[in-house]
Amino acid sequence: EAGVTQFPSHSVIEKGQTVTLRCDPISGHDNLYWYRRVMGKEIKFLLHFVKESKQDESGMPNNRFLAERTGGTYSTLKVQPAELEDSGVYFCASSPPLRGSPLHFGNGTRLTVT
């Protein structure tokens, strides 16, 4: 089966610009998660979709971040306007609707805000 795919793999933008990250989960995985890792720190939870609904968005840092999952398939994470502290690697993960299922991660999008 195809794994979780993320696009782009790298993005360099200037402060104040907008960036949209995309994640295609594994087919049939109702659960979709966004995480972020800043250099040397933990993989920090951002939010969790179950199909097209936001189950938990407690990790979203502020209203500059907007996540969507239209139709319960792929998801986008938009940062507008980007700030320097938004730099990091954004990971998407998915899992099937089974209790205790492990997360399948994509390779991440490395975002650099200059």
Added chain:
Amino acid sequence: GQSLEQPSEVTAVEGAIVQINCTYQTSGFYGLSWYQQHDGGAPTFLSYNALDGLEETGRFSSFLSRSDSYGYLLLQELQMKDSASYFCAVRDEDNQGGKLIFGQGTELSVKP
């Protein structure tokens, strides 16, 4: 708050055994998982402990003590390819898709 503590880095030689500890403090606990990440790539699942005790998967074993809020990952017969970052993670909700809370990761360097 919710936190997981693990050593930032560990160094060992090929063929040796290494143990990576993890202590956690979370609002809920529904299992401890371990993930491996090579060179900043996709984290991949290694093991999961829902109950106390030892789980063995080949050269890797994972242990959990819920009363101590503690677990560890044991890697035996270390190989150069085991050099990677290892993350412990706690699932804090008992449902079909509860999020994982991750630690900061332990960077393991395996030397020849």
